[in-house]
Amino acid sequence: MTSSVTVRVPAKVNLQLSVGPLRDDGYHDLVNVFHAVSLFDEVTASEAETLTVRVEGDLADQVPVDGDNLAIRAARALASRAGRAYGAELVIRKSIPVAGGMAGGSADAAAALVACDRLWGLGLSLEDLSDIAADLGSDVPFALLGGTAVGVGRGEVLTPLPVSGTFHWVFALADGGLSTPTVYSECDRLREAAGERAAWPALSEPLAAALRDGDPQGLGKALANDLQQAAIMLRRSLLRTLDEGREQGALGALVSGSGPTCAFLAESAEHALDLSVALRSVCRATVSAYGPVPGAVLV
Numbered sequence: 001m002t003s004s005v006t007v008r009v010p011a012k013v014n015l016q017l018s019v020g021p022l023r024d025d026g027y028h029d030l031v032n033v034f035h036a037v038s039l040f041d042e043v044t045a046s047e048a049e050t051l052t053v054r055v056e057g058d059l060a061d062q063v064p065v066d067g068d069n070l071a072i073r074a075a076r077a078l079a080s081r082a083g084r085a086y087g088a089e090l091v092i093r094k095s096i097p098v099a100g101g102m103a104g105g106s107a108d109a110a111a112a113l114v115a116c117d118r119l120w121g122l123g124l125s126l127e128d129l130s131d132i133a134a135d136l137g138s139d140v141p142f143a144l145l146g147g148t149a150v151g152v153g154r155g156e157v158l159t160p161l162p163v164s165g166t167f168h169w170v171f172a173l174a175d176g177g178l179s180t181p182t183v184y185s186e187c188d189r190l191r192e193a194a195g196e197r198a199a200w201p202a203l204s205e206p207l208a209a210a211l212r213d214g215d216p217q218g219l220g221k222a223l224a225n226d227l228q229q230a231a232i233m234l235r236r237s238l239l240r241t242l243d244e245g246r247e248q249g250a251l252g253a254l255v256s257g258s259g260p261t262c263a264f265l266a267e268s269a270e271h272a273l274d275l276s277v278a279l280r281s282v283c284r285a286t287v288s289a290y291g292p293v294p295g296a297v298l299v
């Protein structure tokens with residue numbers, strides 16, 4: 001039996017996040033185009049009697065290490081599916097911003113599923129792991145899959161989208177996070193105040209075409225996030241960050257998911273570098289990355 005397994009897992013940005021009506025179960029029906037980018041967490045699972053988790057890196061103090069940790073919850077769910085009280089020591093090397101709208105917790109959950117599946121010799125299929133993932137959170141199945149995919153339902157029912165080439169991104173990281181349920185509630189509140197009824201969402205054709213054709217200009221124009229206004233209402237400084245990126249020639253600028261990270265599409269790796277430098281005055285820090293990249297993989 002393997003004594004230690006390491007899995008690398010990417011962050012995501014949402015290229016289209018169309019939020020439909022609020023459902024009776026408290027979730028919204030979505031059209032959610034996920035895109036995995038080259039900003040990674042690593043999760044190592046080692047043999048142990050009990051299940052524990054430790055977080056390493058500058059972001060460690062922002063991540064819970066009790067039963068709320070999504071990696072521990074994932075390992076528990078997997079052990080329960082296998083019908084045995086397995087143990088493992090999980091170590092998360094954290095680089096994905098916490099509560100930043102880049103699905104870092106979901107990524108760690110997906111990585112823990114893949115790592116523990118291998119450590120415990122279970123050999124579950126991607127489909128079985130995806131079922132467990134969907135119960136852990138709407139974004140977790142995508143972190144297993146990676147690439148670029150459209151998610152419907154809560155975002156957990158995925159279909160991969162064809163993409164040509166590579167897209168270059170700059171992410172502007174903010175101080176502190178935003179709570180996903182709070183941002184969805186703010187979106188509902190804004191709609192109610194404006195007397196708007198949520199439309200049933202559909203995949204944007206121009207977005208799908210730009211991805212298929214590897215057309216960054218077209219993609220930049222098609223980027224859309226229904227949660228953006230809500231995130232801005234909760235964090236006004238995001239407006240300035242987005243404006244600065246547009247002024248500096250980003251092909252597209254939007255809040256990533258529920259925020260507060262902002263994503264900027266660049267023309268090339270060189271342009272991403274220039275943008276990254278220009279954005280530093282309007283955010284805590286910047287990170288450049290490219291996409292799409294694969295989901296959780298053993299290293």
Ligand SMILES: C[C@@](CO)(OP(=O)(O)O)[C@H](O)COP(=O)(O)OP(=O)(O)OC[C@H]1O[C@@H](n2ccc(N)nc2=O)[C@H](O)[C@@H]1O
Binds near residue numbers: 017026029104184
């Ligand atoms: C907004 C998105 C965009 O990809 O991600 P983040 O930007 O937070 O990473 C997702 O929809 C977040 O997915 P995830 O973070 O997995 O959320 P979950 O744990 O499933 O749900 C947390 C809460 O978000 C709200 N929620 C989530 C998904 C959905 N389709 N409708 C919702 O209204 C609900 O209030 C729910 O209780």
Ligand SMILES: Nc1ncnc2c1ncn2[C@@H]1O[C@H](COP(=O)(O)OP(=O)(O)O)[C@@H](O)[C@H]1O
Binds near residue numbers: 180
């Ligand atoms: N392994 C984990 N990494 C990050 N956050 C985690 C983890 N496990 C649980 N959390 C909790 O999940 C919340 C959302 O974190 P995250 O997934 O990083 O953000 P987002 O939902 O904005 O993409 C955090 O505030 C944190 O308390």
